[in-house]
Amino acid sequence: MQDQKEFFHFVETLHAENNKHNQVIGSGVYLYSFKFNPNISQEFYEGYLYFERDGQKVQNVAFVKVVGEHADVKAIEVFHRTRTAIDDVVLRPWTYLFSQQKDFSELPHDTELRKGIWSLCYDRFEHNLKDWTKLAKPKPKGIAYNDKLKLPIKTCDGRLNDFWRDSISELISGVGRIHSKGLYHGKLRLRSNYVFINECMKIINVEGSLDELKSDDERCTEKKKDIFDIFWMLDQVFQSLGENKNNWLECRHFFEFVKDSRTLKLRYDDFIKKVAGHPFLLSADKRINLFDDYECKRTDETTGEDIKLVLGSSEFDTFKSWNNAFLASTGTSTNVDNFMLGVYNHGKYSGDVEDLLRYLRNLKHHYHQHGLAAGSMVDVDRGLSKHFGGFLELLYKKLEV
Structure with missing residues (x-):
């Protein structure tokens, strides 16, 4: 007990005697400190937490401001819900706290720190998505922000960068787990609620409780809204970085699928499964596995007629007589084209769309038998996009919605 009294006396003394011009030192359950720049508007401050006078720092942390009415109540609620x-x-959030500083001679009188701010204290992160987007946004005169992990968002062969593909899939799964704990986020349109730490994207500030909603329909609506808000945010980020979905075929197909799925009265679990399973968010292996799945359904007595009806619709007219166009465009310049041509010559294919599906299914099986002839599965997938771009996405849209 004596040690605890000494610690709090130490904290109170530091707080009372603080005369620094760019650092807040506060007392509470923790001793905390953070630096600020009064010349810029900040949504979070970097700082430290301590347990005792001579002890080590508990953590390098970030103090994220809580804004709006009743910030004191909101800070406590968001802290406990995020901890859950x-x-x-x-x-992970460490604590919530109120910070107020009146003794800085160089601090403007109207600054928020004189009035006091509520904040949540999180593990230190590198950037929130809002600030990162500003850094990554194309600059004049060719000045570029170098983040090789996350940029460019679109690869040279028109695929989604691995970081973003994996992060989006993890976000969908993670938000699903938030919902399974009786919570919903509520503010996933805000880029400041996404942060980068240890080469991962994470979420902060979980705000809502499903128990506070009156009906199952309201709860389902809020859960779906969380997912739609992720995609709304991504659309805005992609456009900010010059990747307009209207000029990116696969991306456009994906966002159109999300938009279409919003109009359907799908059960929440079905909705999550279909959005997360879209080809835009799949690896090369999983994309090509879809051709195998759909070909099995085409040859199955119970599902075959439905698949054939879809493939015979006018929306697939672009892919009719595909074999003539394929043979005309297939050269001998790459191993992928050689491999694809070899599989084509191995069987007999007509120009109808059903045979295109059969051919693409056979590509997968021939690859696993003679994979070295085609390079990697990524190379095969790249070849499919080159010759039959949009076919898989259209199949998914017609067969999954």
Whole structure:
């Protein structure tokens, strides 16, 4: 007990005697400190937490401001709800606190720190998505922000960068786990609620409780809204970085699928499964596996007629007589084209769309038998996009919605 009294006396003394011009030192359950720049508007401050006078720092942390009416109540609620939701996607908060500083001679009188701010204290992160987007946004005169992990968002062969593909899939799964704990986020349109830490994207500030909603329909609506808000945010980020979905075929197909799925009265679990399973968010292996799945359904007595009806619709007219166009465009310049041509010559294919599906299914099986002839599965997938771009996405749209 004596040690505890000494610690709090130490904290109170530091707080009372603080005369620094760019650092807040505060007392509470923790001793905390953070630096600020009064010349810029900040949504979070970097700082430290301590347990005792001569002890080590508990953590390098970030103090994220809580804004709006009743910030004191909101800070406590968001802290406890976020703590409940902690996992691989939701970042850990340490505490909530109120900070106020009146003794800085160089601090403007109207600054928020004189009035006092409520904040949540999280593990230190590198950037929130809002600030990162500003850094990554194309600059005049060719000045570029170098983040090789996350940029460019679209690869040279028109695929989604691995970081974003994996992060989006993890976000969908992570938000699903938030919902399974009786919570919903409520503010996933805000880029400041996404942060980068240890080469991962994480979520902060879980706000809502499903128990406070009156009906199952309201709860389902809020859960779906969380997912739609992720995609709304991504659309805005992609456009900010010059990747307009209207000029990116696969991306456009994906966002159109999300938009279409919003009009359907799908059960929440079905909705999550279909959005997360879209080809835009799949690896090369999983994309090509879809051709195998759909070909099995085409040859199955119970599902075959439905598949054939879809493939015979006018929406697939672009892919009719595909074999003539394929043979005309297939050269001998790459191993992928050689491999694809070899599989084509191995069988007999007509120009109808059903045979295109059969051919693409056979590509997968021939690859596993003679994979070295085609390079990697990524190379095969790249070849499919080159010759039959949009076919898989259209199949998914017609067969899954």
